Amino acid sequence: MIHRNRQNQENGNKKGATMEISEAELNARIVELDEIHHDVSLPALQEGAKDWADEVARERSQVEARSRVNRRTFLLGVGATVGAGALLAACGASSSATKASSSSTTPTLSASTLSDLHVAALAASLENLGVYAYTAGINAAKAGKLGAVPPAVVVFAETARAQHKEHGAAWNAILRASGKPAVTVTDPVLTPVVNKDFASVSNTVDLAKLALEIEDIAGETYLSAVGVLAQPIAIRTAASIEPVEMQHSAILNFILGTYPVPNAFEPTTLARSTSDYPKL
Template identity: 40%
Template sequence: MSTRRQDEDLHISEHDLLRLTADMEEAHQATLPAMQAGTEELVEEVRTADVRRRGFLVGIGAAAAAFALTARSGEAPAYAAESSPVAKPSPYTGDLKVVALAVALENQAVMAYGAALKAAKAGRLGTVPPAVATFAVTAMNQHAAHAKAWNAVLTGAGRPAIKGVPLTNQAATLKALGKVTSVTGVARLALSLEEQAAQTYSFATTHVTSPAGIKTAATIAPVEAQHAAILHFVLGEYPVQDTFLPLDKAAKPTLLTV
């Protein structure tokens, strides 16, 4: 989404911000049935793929055992060379790696909004209009709902839920949050996270193989983009609707630390 800057101050009335926030919540609620259906379909797809994979591995194991039984009895046993400990493989592979990334990004947004609200309550952000706090709480709750839905996919597929923010950029995000001293500063940081999330979902629609995963990502992406659009207004930037979201800020699965 391209923008045209106006100035550094807030350029939206509380009335308009509350109206946009209400519209945002209405849009979010409208996506919930499709999101729920998509995540349930994705769990079934993963379970089916796992069953097929296990069947294939059992077949390979049986063939290997048969081969070993036919080996010459006089053949000297082979001993594996001593090696360094191998790192534990990630439980998240394939499309589930993208699902895990989605949970981590949603958790990161929840953390950021939560930290901002605490800073506002402590008086570290100056005067915070009530409408800004309402937007922050609403966006935070929506991110939490998305994280819960994606985590249900992971646990339903027999993988551990993502807890916290296992991302390599989390330390930098926390550092940036600690330096923020105004509503404008919080809005700009939140905007960077929202654009990252929206573009990551857009990226997923063309890089995930699961039809259900694609559908779910496509359902959530517009909600994240709406968060970003409202933040642009808060910052005095007027969004110009693009046909497609850019992908230059999309997070990659390599950002995960699990």
């Protein structure tokens, strides 16, 4: 199981399979979460994602314009070579053709942009994993497979899932603007682990523990990304999501009866590495 050895989480785990917060308290936390998301974090995310997508689209347009110029240069060089015939051959046409050919190489997006897009792809796969896990939990709860699940827990899961969907949509909008395909898969490294862990989920507390692990990984990955991303607009986008993941974690800690802010400073020991995600 993916976990961190936290004393307060271990203490909460010993309290059994019952929720350690009243439904009224949980519903109040959900309302606060949704209000902050729609009033503050989501507008900031959408603005940042749009600005980043526009910036990447402009760079892509410039790249394509340079590519067209290089192709024209290459074709003109080929035409001159054909017209000059044997004369150019005698004067070293092969060398000229090599130079023309090399100038026709299609330029790519800058290294910093590609690196940032790599982070965007990883983030999208993590958001997809959140949607996937919450959907599995919601379906299991509604099917009666987890025993008596308080309705407020399902409401929280549906709220968190909706927010993960919105985060994933923002990342994929940026990828599409860059000419890259949208990421529709779940995190390729974590998915089999989550599937294995979910097979052992039998009650509300088990479900909350698994969700907390996923949310902690997501939050720490975004915090780590802030130090990895190169472009200010990319940093702003990631920074607008990280607090939402931490809010999810705080509510899940409430459900488990553990302290909602277990660390004075959020660590990054669980952060996902972009090297695990296939190159774009």
